[in-house]
Amino acid sequence: MGIMKALRRLVGDDWGVHPVDHKRPAADLPSRRLPLPERVHLMLAQHVGAPARPVVLVGQKVRKGELIAAAHGNISAPVHASTSGTISAIGEITAPHASGLPGMAISIDADGEDAWIESDPVADPFALSPAEIAARVAAAGVVGLGGATFPSSVKLNLGRRSEIDTLILNGSECEPYLSCDDRLMRERPTDIVSGIRLMLIATGAAQAKVGIEDNKPEAIATMRLAAAAFGAVTIVPVPARYPMGSDRQLIVELSGREVPSDARAADVGVIVHNVATAHAVQQAVVLDRPLVHRMMTLNGGAAAAPGNYEVPLGTLVGDLVTLSGGSKGEVARLLMGGPMMGVVLPHARVPVVKGCSGILLLDAHEVAAAEPHACIRCGSCVRACPMGLLPLEMSARIGHDELEAAVDLGLSDCIACGCCAYVCPSHIPLVQYFYHAKGELSARQRAQLRSEATRKMALGRQQRLEREAREKAAAAARRKAERAARQGAPKAAAAATARQPEQAGERA
Amino acid sequence: MNSATRTVKPLVDKVASPHAHGGNTVTRTMFRVQLALLPATACGFWLFGWQAFFLWLLTILSCLGFEALALKMMGRGRIRRSLGDGSALLTGWLLAMSLPPWAPWWVAVVGGFIAIIAGKQVFGGVGQNVFNPAMVARVALLVSFPLPLTQWVTPLPLMTLPAPGFVDSLHVFLTSLPPPDAMASASLLGFSKTELARGIDLLHALGGAPAPLVSWLGARPGSLGESASLLILVGGVYLLGKGIITWHTPLAVLLGLALPAAIGHAVDPARYLSVSAHLLSGAAMLGAFFIATDYVTSPNTGAGQVLFGVGVGLLTWVIRSYGGYPEGMAFAVLLMNALTPVIDRFIKPRILGRDRRGRPLTIPESTA
Numbered sequence: 095m096g097i098m099k100a101l102r103r104l105v106g107d108d109w110g111v112h113p114v115d116h117k118r119p120a121a122d123l124p125s126r127r128l129p130l131p132e133r134v135h136l137m138l139a140q141h142v143g144a145p146a147r148p149v150v151l152v153g154q155k156v157r158k159g160e161l162i163a164a165a166h167g168n169i170s171a172p173v174h175a176s177t178s179g180t181i182s183a184i185g186e187i188t189a190p191h192a193s194g195l196p197g198m199a200i201s202i203d204a205d206g207e208d209a210w211i212e213s214d215p216v217a218d219p220f221a222l223s224p225a226e227i228a229a230r231v232a233a234a235g236v237v238g239l240g241g242a243t244f245p246s247s248v249k250l251n252l253g254r255r256s257e258i259d260t261l262i263l264n265g266s267e268c269e270p271y272l273s274c275d276d277r278l279m280r281e282r283p284t285d286i287v288s289g290i291r292l293m294l295i296a297t298g299a300a301q302a303k304v305g306i307e308d309n310k311p312e313a314i315a316t317m318r319l320a321a322a323a324f325g326a327v328t329i330v331p332v333p334a335r336y337p338m339g340s341d342r343q344l345i346v347e348l349s350g351r352e353v354p355s356d357a358r359a360a361d362v363g364v365i366v367h368n369v370a371t372a373h374a375v376q377q378a379v380v381l382d383r384p385l386v387h388r389m390m391t392l393n394g395g396a397a398a399a400p401g402n403y404e405v406p407l408g409t410l411v412g413d414l415v416t417l418s419g420g421s422k423g424e425v426a427r428l429l430m431g432g433p434m435m436g437v438v439l440p441h442a443r444v445p446v447v448k449g450c451s452g453i454l455l456l457d458a459h460e461v462a463a464a465e466p467h468a469c470i471r472c473g474s475c476v477r478a479c480p481m482g483l484l485p486l487e488m489s490a491r492i493g494h495d496e497l498e499a500a501v502d503l504g505l506s507d508c509i510a511c512g513c514c515a516y517v518c519p520s521h522i523p524l525v526q527y528f529y530h531a532k533g534e535l536s537a538r539q540r541a542q543l544r545s546e547a548t549r550k551m552a553l554g555r556q557q558r559l560e561r562e563a564r565e566k567a568a569a570a571a572r573r574k575a576e577r578a579a580r581q582g583a584p585k586a587a588a589a590a591t592a593r594q595p596e597q598a599g600e601r602a
Numbered sequence: 603m604n605s606a607t608r609t610v611k612p613l614v615d616k617v618a619s620p621h622a623h624g625g626n627t628v629t630r631t632m633f634r635v636q637l638a639l640l641p642a643t644a645c646g647f648w649l650f651g652w653q654a655f656f657l658w659l660l661t662i663l664s665c666l667g668f669e670a671l672a673l674k675m676m677g678r679g680r681i682r683r684s685l686g687d688g689s690a691l692l693t694g695w696l697l698a699m700s701l702p703p704w705a706p707w708w709v710a711v712v713g714g715f716i717a718i719i720a721g722k723q724v725f726g727g728v729g730q731n732v733f734n735p736a737m738v739a740r741v742a743l744l745v746s747f748p749l750p751l752t753q754w755v756t757p758l759p760l761m762t763l764p765a766p767g768f769v770d771s772l773h774v775f776l777t778s779l780p781p782p783d784a785m786a787s788a789s790l791l792g793f794s795k796t797e798l799a800r801g802i803d804l805l806h807a808l809g810g811a812p813a814p815l816v817s818w819l820g821a822r823p824g825s826l827g828e829s830a831s832l833l834i835l836v837g838g839v840y841l842l843g844k845g846i847i848t849w850h851t852p853l854a855v856l857l858g859l860a861l862p863a864a865i866g867h868a869v870d871p872a873r874y875l876s877v878s879a880h881l882l883s884g885a886a887m888l889g890a891f892f893i894a895t896d897y898v899t900s901p902n903t904g905a906g907q908v909l910f911g912v913g914v915g916l917l918t919w920v921i922r923s924y925g926g927y928p929e930g931m932a933f934a935v936l937l938m939n940a941l942t943p944v945i946d947r948f949i950k951p952r953i954l955g956r957d958r959r960g961r962p963l964t965i966p967e968s969t970a
Contacts, residue, residue, distance in 0.1 A: 113622055192617045270622060342954055354963035355955030361965045433622040454621075461621060467628050467687060468729040473902040474626070477848075482951040486902065504953045504960070512620030519626040526618035 109480040110335040110343075111513045113270045113434070115309060120393045121273030125281060125402040129417045130208055134408030135187050135199040135445040136162065136173050141237040142244045143169030148200055154181045157211045159384050162200050165232070171245045171448075172235040174384040175202055176406035178209040190411075190430050190447055194440035202408070213382035219292060224254055227296040227379055234378030235385045235448075240264055240275075240339065240368030241431060243449035246375065249365060253297030256360040261297055262348050263290055263304040265313065265369040266332055266339040269432025272452045274389040275369050277402040279306065279313035282373060283320035289372030290327050292379050297365055302327045303348045304369065309334040336434060337511040341366040343480050355507055370451075390450055392418050395457035396425045405446055411453055412442030427461045429454040434512045467520040475514035475524060481507050485514035489527040497531050497538075505531055632688030634846055638837030639695055639892065645833050646703060646826030649757035652771035654703035654826060657710055661701070664714025665694030672723040689728050693717050696736040696892060699827035700885055700932070701743075704755045706778030709747065713739040733939045734899045737932045744927070750778075752928075754823040756787045787823040790883045791928035794875060803872035827888035831881075838891030847895040850907035855890035856881060858915020866923065874923060884922070885931035889914065893931070899939040906942075906949040913938045 139145035146163035156162060156175040163173040182203045189197035216222065222230075232247035253261075267275040279286060290302045304321070306314050308331045321327040332338055332347050342353050344366060351362045359366055370389065377383040386407055392414065393400045399419030411428065415421055429436040430450050446453070475485035483504045491500040508528050515524040647655045669690035673681045685691075697713050720742070721735030722728070744751045766774065788796065794804055827834055841847045859880055866874030880886060885893065894900060894914045901910050914934045921930025952958050 111624065113624065346954070352963060353955055354965055355953065356962040357955075357965050427621060429621055434620045436619055436621060438617055438621070456621060463623065464627060465683075468727065470628055470631075470689070470729045470897050471902055472631065472897040476902050476951065479951075480954070482953045484902065484950060487946075502960075503950075504956075507953050507955065510619070516620050516622060517624050517626060519628045519631050521623065521627070523618055525620065529618050 108477065109482075109513075110337060111478050111516050112334070113336055113516065115334070116271045116393065117273045117276070117309070120271075120391060120400040120402065121276050121310075123401040125277045125389060125404060126418075128403045128405045128409065128414060130177060130204055130206060131406065131409045131413040131417060133182065133201060133203050133410075134176050134406055135201045135410065136176060136408040137187070137189065137445060137447050138163050138173060138198045138200070139189075140173065140243060140407070140447040140449065141171040142242065143167065143171070145198065146170060146173045148184050150181050150184075150200065152181050152184060155179070155205075156181060156202065157209050159211045159213070159386055161384075162202075165235075165245075169245055169248055171237050172233065172384075173200070174235055174386050176386040176408050177202060177204045178207050179204040188440065188444050190437060190439060190444045190450065192438045192440065199408070199445060210383075215380065215382050219288075219380045220295065222292075222295070222379065224250070224296045224298065227292050227375075228254075230379045230382070231296070231375055234374070234383070236371060236374045236378050237385070237448050238368055239370035239374060239388060239448065239451070241435075241449045241451055243447075246367065246371055249367070250293065250296040252358075252360050253299065253365050257363055258297045258299045258360060258365050259301070259363045260349055260365075261290070261293055261299040261302040262341075262344060262359075262364055262366045263302055263369050263372060264339055264341070264344055264366055265304050265306040265310075265317070266344060267310070268307060268334070268336045268339040269434055269436075269451075270336075271393040271454055272391045272432050273393075274391045274402050274451050276310050276313050277391075278370055278373055278389050279310070280316050283316040285376045286317070286369050286372045287320045287324065287327055288380060289374070289376030290321075291324060292375055293367060293372060294326055299365065300326065304329045305332045305338070305344050305348050306330070307332055307334040307338055336513065337480055337509070340480065340509055340511060342509070385448060388448065388450070390414075390446065391452035392455075393452060394425075394429075394455040395460050396421045396423050396455035398422045407448060408445045410442065411439060411444050411446060414446060414453060415442065415455065421455050423457055425455045426458040427454075427456040429456060433460075434516065435510065464521045466522050469520055469522060472519060474517040474519065478513040478517045480511060480513060481509060483508060485524045485528075488531075489522060489524050492527045492531045497535055500531055501535070505535075508532075628687045628689070631846055632692050634844055635692055635841065635892070636688065636695060638840045639699065639834075641836055642830040642833035642888075643695070643699065643826055645830040646699075649829055650703035650755065650826070651758060651766060652768050653766070653775055656707070656772060656775045657701060657703060657705055658695070658698040658826070660707055660710035661698035661714055662691055662694035664711045665690045665697070665718050668714050668718040669723070672719055673727075676723070684728070687728065690718060690722075693722070693735045696827075696888075697739050699888055699892075700736065700740045700825050702751060702754050703826055704753065704774075705750050707775050708778065709743060709750055712747075713743050716742045729898055731898055732942070733936050734893060734896050737893060737935045737939075740932045741936060744932070752792060754787050754789045754792070754825075756823055757829065789824045789828065789928070790822070790879060791875075791922060794879075795928040798873070804875065805872045824883070825885070827892075828884055831883075831887040834887040834891060838887070841891065841895075847891070848904060848907070850904045851895045851900060851911040852890040854908045854911025855894050855915040855918075856886070858912035859886060859890075859919050860915070862916060862919045862923075866919075880919065880922070884918075884929040886918070889918070889931040889935060893935050894938070899935075899942060901942050901945045901949065903946070903949050903951055906945045909945055909949065910938050910942065913941065 144167040147166045148163045150156060150162045157178045158175055160175045161172055162175050165172045179202045183201040186196035187199040188194055228247045228250040231250060236246040237243040238246060265275055265279055294302055304317060314329055314331050318329045321329055330348055337343060341359060345351055345353055345359055345364050349364055351364060353359050353362055374385050387404055389402055390405050391402050398421055403418055405414055428439040430439055430453060431437055469486055471486060479485055488500045488503045488505055510525055510528060512525050518524060666685055669685060670681050673684055694714060697717055717735040717739035721733060721738035722731045725731040822829055838852055860877050863877045863880040867876045894911055901907050917934035917937055918930045921933055956962055
């Protein structure tokens with residue numbers, strides 16, 4: 095193994111970075127249930143696709159697990175009440191995004207009882223048909239819990255349409271600080287394995303491979319024990335290397351297949367789900383429990399009680415921090431997600447969502463950033479990039495506003511993992527450049543589409559006016575000809591004058 | 603206005619991820635390269651005395667001075683911070699390593715001017731230059747002032763009797779006196795070139811050489827970076843171990859030089875120097891590990907660096923064997939520097955999910 099590692103370094107196949115993981119001690123503490131907050135705010139857009147549509151009214155009483163917003167369209171997911179109580183508002187709240195822009199949410203005043211709706215568990219979930227499993231997953235509002243938040247049922251159905259032979263379960267959890275998947279694998283391995291078996295049925299795949307980074311030996315051991323009875327499910331330790339949890343990288347590592355850049359994983363016979371999603375699938379199909387809470391990591395130098403918590407969705411980040419034990423010292427930066435790809439939160443009055451794997455309270459020491467310096471072309475970013483891109487060349491092009499040149503260099507293949515900026519000795523905010531360029535390009539594309547539409551409409555109008563003018567001229571010519579004919583045959587004159595008002599009417 | 607905006611802390615100081623950093627800095631990288639140069643430099647001081655130290659110090663000071671001057675003239679603020687990155691210091695250090703250790707003071711000053719102003723700042727400063735600044739200065743000095751640039755001295759280890767003391771050395775350095783005849787000597791490459799030009803083949807010429815020409819300990823005439831080439835190798839291995847450079851460039855340079863040297867020497871030992879003479883002479887080691895590996899002026903992919911390195915090594919051998927100058931490393935590096943943008947244009951890493959030409963991979967028909 096050591097020789098392989100050295101060889102990899104020699105041939106330059108040593109993509110990615112090895113950040114200090116900061117996972118312990120939080121990863122070693124048993125997970126805790128967060129005390130119930132007084133109020134939860136469930137965002138309608140917690141997933142990729144169309145936002146859910148509210149199906150409740152303000153003042154209505156709901157129970158935990160009750161549908162409060164239904165899926166809307168083919169790619170969407172429903173939202174369920176995460177505790178029992180009264181709907182107190184349907185309105186805007188700050189969305190978990192760096193912009194601080196608002197999004198629609200349903201607020202529930204908790205009654206403190208946390209009473210579930212009646213559930214309808216299946217006697218033998220493994221006898222269900224693939225379509226039934228997918229339908230139950232869809233109804234439970236399960237989305238990709240690794241952070242992608244793509245509706246899981248859509249992916250399961252996709253599996254039935256394409257030829258999937260391998261289901262890959264992502265338990266790599268390569269982001270530093272986060273350990274929610276680790277905890278889940280250690281504490282509920284049998285549930286996860288049940289979920290995996292259901293997913294195998296739903297996708298029709300013959301085998302499932304669970305990739306777990308080798309810095310989580312406990313999770314590997316518990317998962318191996320739970321999967322021992324099922325030959326189709328294998329646990330594969332993968333080297334701890336960021337971004338191992340990126341699907342394209344994990345697919346190469348576990349199946350040796352490379353997903354073409356313009357294709358999806360399903361096109362090479364693979365589908366990737368997160369282990370936490372497998373757990374949510376098990377809860378949904380076996381217990382008929384919708385996705386209303388999830389495991390998330392609270393960590394960072396300014397977190398007083400770092401650890402993993404079972405948090406009701408819609409809990410405000412501020413409540414999560416207070417109820418878990420508060421913060422210590424000054425919180426220099428509040429993050430949703432890990433430090434490599436996480437989102438800066440503008441303040442703590444932001445609700446947690448399905449895709450939130452952790453909240454980080456970073457202290458001043460952890461966010462200490464040096465000022466950017468000129469690029470010295472050291473090539474560290476080239477070696478670190480897991481996609482084989484040239485971050486230094488792309489950022490130089492973007493700096494000169496040559497966005498098309500950056501696209502030619504592969505900007506669209508960038509997964510924004512942050513390896514380049516992590517290793518940059520000049521502290522150049524490379525990912526910021528790439529986000530900027532991608533945003534600018536899509537804005538330009540929209541503007542171009544708009545101007546094309548405008549141009550088309552203007553052209554259409556012009557053509558219409560021309561046609562009308564032509565018709566008018568033709569009509570005038572016809573009249574003239576008729577008049578001439580009339581003069582030639584004065585007898586017809588009376589009849590022609592009678593027809594004239596008729597033509598005027600036509601013209602109008 | 604300016605001071606006001608500087609004091610206001612933005613609401614969200616940095617929006618885009620990542621919110622973690624590996625901790626590497628330009629200053630640390632440059633410092634490590636300087637650390638790697640230290641053993642060879644110290645050995646050079648011991649071999650060539652105070653003169654060499656003065657030359658080294660003044661070259662570095664003049665590089666720093668011209669860097670500060672250029673930044674000030676261009677109105678770039680934060681001169682201290684720019685100097686603190688250590689790049690100008692390193693340029694000066696590398697230039698000093700390539701000069702004859704007893705070169706007069708004005709060589710250091712003119713060299714610093716050429717390296718920093720003409721070699722670096724006119725291109726836009728750090729990271730923007732096409733050519734290696736130290737080598738630009740080295741070549742410009744060599745073609746402009748061939749005499750002081752080719753006067754090598756026999757090493758007289760410091761504290762030994764005939765070595766001049768501190769005050770005497772300073773006097774010689776500042777008055778630009780040529781080294782005494784007794785000490786003047788030729789480097790191996792220069793010696794063999796002149797002997798060949800006189801029609802004496804190498805078998806005879808090297809047999810009666812006045813000083814040990816290839817010495818593993820480094821006690822032989824040459825620049826600071828030439829005499830102690832084994833210590834340069836030690837520094838290079840340190841850089842490799844620290845991951846500051848990769849094996850691609852140094853190995854390619856050494857192979858590009860050693861392979862033709864081996865063939866040539868095997869075919870006609872009277873005409874071509876041996877592999878060890880080539881590898882341990884001139885700027886071979888310094889070039890392979892410290893000059894050709896310069897980030898700014900070399901390609902940024904492993905494959906590109908191999909091509910670049912082979913080019914440097916091969917050109918060095920060609921110039922040494924057939925050119926008018928005894929040493930060709932500086933010329934070879936500059937020539938390959940000019941090719942770097944071309945190499946970078948054509949040699950790019952393969953993007954995951956795409957073929958070498960950037961087209962998406964085809965979806966396999968069947969995935970059994």
